[in-house]
Each structure stands twice: as C-alpha cells, then as structure tokens.
Amino acid sequence: MAEITPQDAVPLSESEIVAARRAKLKRFRDELGFEPYGQRVDGLLPLNEARTRFSEDAHLAFDAASKEAKISGGVPSDSRATIKVAGRIVQHRDMGKLVFLFLRDATGDLQVSISKSAVEASAWELAKAADYGDILVTEGPIGRTQKGEVCIWATSVSLGAKSLAAPPEKWHGLSDPELRYRKRYVDMYANPETAKVFAMRSRIVSRIRRFMDARGFLEVETPVLQPLAGGAAARPFTTHHNALGMPLFMRVAPELYLKRCMVGGLSKVYEINRNFRNEGIDRSHNPEFTAMEVYQAFGDYGTMMELTESLIHELAVSMVPERQAAGLPVEAEGPVLPWGDLAINYAKPFVRVTFEELFRRGVGVDMRDFAAVRAKAREHGLHHEAKLDDWLVVNALFEELAEALIDPARPTFVTDYPSAVSPLTRPSRSDPALCERWDIFIGGMEIGPAYTELNDPDVQLAKFTEQLKGADDEESTFRSLDEDFVEALRVGMPPAGGLGIGIDRLVMLMTGSTSIRDVILFPLLKSMGSSGAAAAEGPTA
C-alpha cells in the first residue's frame, strides 16, 4: 500500500484564500511548533459557563493591584478565576500588540484578549495569524476590558484545528438556503440560531422520552428493513439484501411491528422512529422523518387523546424558558408560542370537534346524504367524483372545504372519522359508519392520528383484502398482504389505543421553524454535479 503524504491530498487548484490558510498551517507546524490539529484537552469549560466565572470584585481588585504594582514594581495579587476554553474564531481584531478575538461554541460566544506581553512568542504569532474559522484553545484569568467586555486574558494559546476552508461573511453569516442545508456544518457555527434550534430539538425529544417513561411505557426498536412495507399507505423506498437474495422495503411506519409487541404482552410501548416515504418534498415533508408511535393495551383513542394533549401542553410549557433564553417571542400564559404569522395558544383543553360536525359546517350538507354530497362535489369541480366510493367523496370534500375551518392558532382534535377511510381502525361502538379515530391539527399541519386499534383478525383481513383490490398497478408492486400480522392478531391482541405523532412538525411548532428543513440537520437535497449522479448509480464492483 502506497504511503499517502499530505501533498497528495492537496487539490490541484484552489482559491488563494485556501492557499493562504495552507501556508499558515505549514508555518504553525514547522516554524512555531504547534500541532495544527490539536490534541486531547481536559478541563475545558463551555463558553457560557466560562462567562459565569467572571467576578467583578476580583477584576477590580486585580485592576487596583496592577496599578500599585506598576509603581512599586511588585507582582500584583490576582484572585480572578483561571479557566480553559476552546471554540471557533468568529471575530479577529488585531490592534498591533493586542489581539481581540471572539470564540464561539454551541453555548455562546466569549472574547479572548491576547496581549503580546502576556504570552510566549510563538503563541503571539499564532494569535496574530489565526483565521476566522480556526478552532483555538486558550487559558487564562477571566476579567474584562476597558470597554467592559468580559474576556479571558490569555496566558496560553494553541490550535484545536486549522480551518482550511474559506469562511462565510462574518456579519451576515451564511444566508443562501441551499448552502445552509448543503453545508450545515458551516451554517451551525456561522448562524448561532441554527445550533440553538437543534439543541432545542434534542431537549424536546429527551422530554418526550421522560414523559413516556414516567407513564410506564417501554421504548422498543422495530425493523427499519421490512419484507413488506405496511402500516401506512405510502410509497416505500426499495432495497435488497444480497446474502438472502431478498427484496426489502424501508419502513413507512412501525405500526404492524409495534402491534406484534402488544400481542407478545408488552402492554405499553412506544418507538421514536425514522420513517421513509418515497414522495414529494416540501416545507412539511422530508423523505425521511421522525415520528413517535405509541400503543397502550386496554386503552382507546380517548386514552391517546389525554396523553397527546398532556404531552404537547407540557412541551409547550417547557418551551417558555427555552425560547426566552434563545431570544424568541413567547407568552407564558397558555402558553402562546408564535409560529410564522400565527400565535398558537396551547392552553388546555385543546379544541375538539367531530368530523361530521366540521363537515356540516364546511360543506353545508349532511355527510350521510350521499346524493347531496355528490352534488356538492360536482359543484366544487371534483370531476373524478363519479369513480369514487361515497365515503371517499366525503373525505375529499372534507379535506377541500372543512379542514380550512380549523383554527390554526389552536391545537384541534378532529374526531370520529368515517370508518371507510380508516382501514386499521376499530369501527365505532355506537355508529358503525364511523370509527374511533382522531387527527390533531396545529398551525394548519396534521401532527398525527390516533385510533382505537382494530384487533379482530377477521375484520382486519377483510379490510386488507378490500384495500388491495383498490390498489392500482404501481401500488400493487409494493403493497401486499402481511399474513404474519393477521396471524399475530389471531393469536390475540388486547384492545388498544394507538397514536402516531410527527416529531419534526412538533419541533417546528415548538422552535418557531416554518420549514421542516430547519429542524432536520441534514435534509435531503438533489445531488450536485457528476459525482452525485455517479454515486446514484450505486456500486459498480
């Protein structure tokens, strides 16, 4: 195997900015003796925590002692805390024999002041020549400057990593949305609010887990690679297992496996799951997205409604201090979290309205009067109406006219959907035309449905079979009957409530993000140029 030298890795041509940075890297290593890619450092403080170590008293005492020492020629006593930090340089001001720079980490920014007289010659050269984007490690007492800026007065400086890439604009950051998504690693340090959103997302997901765990649910993991893509009527991504010679699908939902868990005796389970749907991309859809599915034995859709309302309300309450800390608008009463043009009020109880009532208000006729429904459908230009089943026409009209009546500024449960459009749901005990299902809408987005689950294997099999008949040629290539699932139901699944919540959309609402790409670290974009096209061809060997 040939030795790879750093020179081999250098591109043939690069911008003068990059060339200048490479020259500095060489100089730092060869002339100044710094390892440009750093080493282990213990005892580092996050920058926001470092800032809290500042003491005005210690600063003033040191200031006074310094002046005295200047006259008497002694060494001033210093009670300031000495701390060690690391961060990326986001500002660099060279004043001659004094360098001010700002370091940034995920917790915030902190100034470092480097005086030529306070550090070794090599460290001084490093401080002078350091670039925007370099990762720096520094140690020293924390004080402030004449202008009052809290800072570390460096006594040592070293490199954590030399940055060889041309940095974004230091004031505007990275604003081109395409570049922000393609180079998220730059976006995250150049635009601090980006990193804040992802830190918030992490805490939100963590709170969801604590909420579920506190209620006695077990978190489980079920297959992403499935021989049959069941649990939702969405187009799956297809793949293949070489050793088994077996076609596989990326899951569109974990539902059928979580129900198998119920059959097995895990009576309260949840999974925070990545799903994959081979469909369009827009502000609220990414091909892979995160959901949480929940199943509770001997619960029903009412159990799931209480759980969902409590969870979302609790999350919204927890966002009040989060958003205040991040400088985002918020009202504690409710609470009210602004989102886009809306001020969404998460006060309990959430709005509840039946599908039938909303249909009557939105469409103006009784949904069971199919003649009137079809007349309305023609009136509103649903031209393929004649080909559709009665209830599908009802559903289409509902989505067209009734959903718009839902107040986007209030979380709203729409309950008791027509049974005919909900194959995995148990029909209503009081009215067989309806089923025990609700959907929750917030901000005009569907956040998730919940069902009283169907656990009668014969009814389930009949519904699956009926659904398959309705599938067109394309659908039938990936839709097939999950016989093992029906077999599991024959073993006996307890009655249960089930729930699915879109975590990305919930995080959008909680963090004030109006695009799903702003809450997914690396959203899918088309690949660029020929290398991307070649990669899409797959392995050739």
Added chain:
RNA sequence: GAUUGCGUAGCUCAGUCGGUAGAGCAGCGGCCUUUUAAGCCGUAGGUCCUGGGUUCAAAUCCCAGCGCAAUCACCA
C-alpha cells in the same frame, strides 16, 4: 409533476436603456496595547450556473438544461 422567482469574487450583495465586471466583508502586505461588523494605507481576486441563439456588441434579450426557494399538485 406545474407555475413563478432567483443563480454575479470564498461570503453578503449592487450592476440603469444591451456598450471595458463593482462594493463591503474575508484574503495578502503595512500601521496601531482596549476593539465590539474596529480603523487607516496599499494590493490581489471573476466559467456573471451550464449550453445554444439573436446582435457590431449579452451578466443584461430569447430558448433549453441544472440547482434552490415559494405556491400548487401528490402524500388517507
């Protein structure tokens, strides 16, 4: 998939009626021990997204393509 808009230096953006390609930041060389988007002097940096077309002349007008965004469609 459709429509509209955008694509100019590493980044953020100007570019008038079609007539030699511009600024700020970043970079490079200087000066400066208290800056807050530091400042000052000097300097370098371009496949104007790609490919065609119209024209004496195209960043600019036209066509096609690529990428991104918004809206719509699709997504129970």
